[in-house]
Amino acid sequence: MHDSRRIEHAAAEWLARRDRGDWSARDERAFEDWLEASTRHRVEFLRVQAAWREAGRLQALAAGLPGGTVPPRGAWTIGALVPATYVRAARARATQPARRWRYALAAGFALVATGSALWLGWQLGGRSEADYASMLGQVQAVTLADGSNVVLSSNSRLHVRMTRGERDVELLEGEAYFDVAHDAGRPFVVSSGGRRATAVGTRFSVRSDAQDVRVVVTEGKVRFDAPPGADGRATPVSLLPAGSVATAGRNGVFVRSLPVAEAERYLEWRSGFLTFDDTSLANAAAEFNRFNTRKLELADAAIGDLRVGGNFRWANVDSFVKLLEMGFPVRAERLPNRTVLHAR
Structure with missing residues (x-):
């Protein structure tokens, strides 16, 4: 289990x-x-x-x-x-205001139109380009022209370019999970933050933060590298099998090898959950803020080091805050557009 x-x-x-x-x-x-x-x-x-x-x-x-x-x-x-x-x-x-539904409906029509244009371009010339985006608090599933399936996390953007010889995806913001259609002649390349994750047919996610790029592989293998530097010198390459969690930042690439079931925990946002395991409260709050307009703020730096664990619905910030008040030395100040956490 x-x-x-x-x-x-x-x-x-x-x-x-x-x-x-x-x-x-x-x-x-x-x-x-x-x-x-x-x-x-x-x-x-x-x-x-x-x-x-x-x-x-x-x-x-x-x-x-x-x-x-x-x-x-x-x-x-x-x-x-x-x-x-x-x-x-x-x-x-x-019973949310109708305006929210109008936004979602407009986004849906835009997504359909973009996908249709991508498919038509592919049929006419073997080349297609398209952009995909999800709103804050929305998890969006799309199918690319080659049959690959993508799930966009909250507030994420992709630019996709495909020809008969290449499949290039740029993750401009956020996180996306890729279920890649097998095509040995056309590797599937996802680039973000100067890093590239390359696969032929596999399942993996790429996440782009302000400073880091993270890749989680749940099936197959992914080649993780960066383009050659300005001097033309090649950069180190990591070959990531299923269960790998690789994080690339200023200090290089750090790779963890986990059972696939454990690696999958990083991707539970697809089903509406966030999973924390001895996670600092500061990082947990940042994760909730990725999905919600109502933000969590830490008024006291000391409580940011508190360690939390568990499985929570990212849409239910109030329950998370109530649990903090019940089990930790934390007091919540509930304001109209944010919740401020204080040491108690």
Whole structure:
């Protein structure tokens, strides 16, 4: 089982056992040991406990389940076991001002028009160029002229140029996940920040920040390098197999080799989640800010070093902030357009 899923399920089991009525002192000691073992355990338990309480106790809604039984992830549905917070969030999204939907609709029409132009250019001359973009808080899936599939993360931009001999993609901003159509005669090259990730047929992501470029490979192999310098000298090349997480910055390229399931955790934004593992609060806040107009700000530098862990919906910043207030020495100041976090 995926590590974050395992911790989530364990937290739910502890909560269900405590609610069952036969909780003993021995159980309490085991539970405290589990909480102390990892910050991720404590954060995940607080998250599950908050959802349980706001749902009016999931056990009461789970008619027909034996006492202490935890339904598997993915089995919760509206009217049965979905937490009330998610129901309210869904209703709130459904009643957003019409202007937001007009923006999304306009973006969708622009995307269709761009894709149609790309396809027509390809059919007429074997050459096509197109630009793709996603809005803040939007995850956008597109299909390129060669059949490759791309998922754009929030606030991301791509420029795509294809001929019968080349497939070149420039990531101008943000992050994108590529499921590349196999074509041994035309390597698929993604460039960003002076770096290139080259594949023939594979699955990988590229992310561009102010100073770094990160590549995560989940299938196949990717060649990661930079163009020759002004003096013509070649730059070091990294060949990244599945499970690799490579970060290129001022000090060179740092590569981590992980099980593929662990590497996939970096890409959970595609399904609406952010996963943190002993992550500083400063970095966690920055991740939430990539997806939301309402920003998290840290008023005190000291709390930026607090370590957090767990699996969170990037669209639900309020729940994350509530968990910080419950489990950490943090106080939240909620302003109209941002939330400011203070040391408590």
